[in-house]
Amino acid sequence: MSETSPWWVRANSHVLEMALGLGLLLVGLFKVVFPILGVFGPLPPMTDTRTVSVAASAPHATASGSVTLRGSGQADLVFHAPGLGDRLLLILPGLTGAILLVVIFYVLLLTARTFHAGDFFVPQNTRRLLVIAGALLLIGTIPPALDVLTTNLLVEGTPVEQAVRTPYAMSTAAVFGCLLTAAAAAAFRRGARLREDTEGLV
Template sequence: MNDTSRWTLVNDRVLELALGLALMLVGLFRVLLPILGVSGPWSSAGSRTVRVDDAAQLADATESAALTLRGTGHAEMVLTDPGLGDRLLLALPGLTGGLLVVAILAVLLRMARTFRAGDFFVPRNTRRLTVVAAALALLGTLVPLLDMMTTNLLVRGTALAQAVRPAGDFAVLPLFLALLVGAAIQAFRSGTRLRSDTEGLV
């Protein structure tokens, strides 16, 4: 084995290790701990950053003792003693995003293992990139929509309902990355087709 192949093997191992470590950390901090926070007994308060209509006035602050706002423009909505349903609503957007990131990292880790064998342009890698692009698109669309819906459910029927504005913005970065991955899918398809044609000539 020459120095170049050894260096390539080391790079592949480092990539796999980095992806595996990232997968473990995201799974722990973005999935497992939020789940435990929903069902666990130690979390007695919960909060979320929300958009606030500066012109809105709270009808009666005493009616919202369990649900308060701190700040203007972007405020921190604090639930002093959330129940199980409230904790689930608070955790749902972040938990969904964490699961999507876990799926992306798991797929990339499987792709990295094919690189070790030198099989870049294989049909399953094209399918894996399609999964990554779909997950990124969901990160940019589904997670913000869940944030908006759960926030509306949390403030519904309270004095804060008129002050909190629903944030309907999509996340631009994941959508941009989804487009880049879409371009990479076309490159992988071309590479796979070229490799198949080349093997047919041998």
């Protein structure tokens, strides 16, 4: 944005950067740093429960000493005093999604900083939008796959193993967001080319 831009336009740009920076900080702390410290560090585990699907014939509560399965349909798989491996498996799907979300916030912040010069259609923004699209696609596919894998590992060898079902459910919202972001990247690429053509005529 140029210096002649209205003050409220410049203020909106700074507010956007602050909001993205705050989102980056909060996600980084509460979804990445604290869960990791709960596994390897001084903090208590962030979670000892995994929501799972169970067979229709499964009892409403099944306990095996180290793990309890409560509910039917969508049930809570509760671990009592989980070890290091179990704690890591419990946070892995959410941690992976959070790291990808941190990448998205960071790239959005870099993109927002280019708005100060009033030049939206720069080649870097096209590439950044493609990075965001890729991260959204990974969020929609990788954490659900990790949820299936880690749930199978968590219940393996326990009495609740036969009751737990682990269907794969891709996040359609994240995949749809990936498609929209890729379309926006194509629009930015076209805008950048038009800008270059216009500059060549001057």
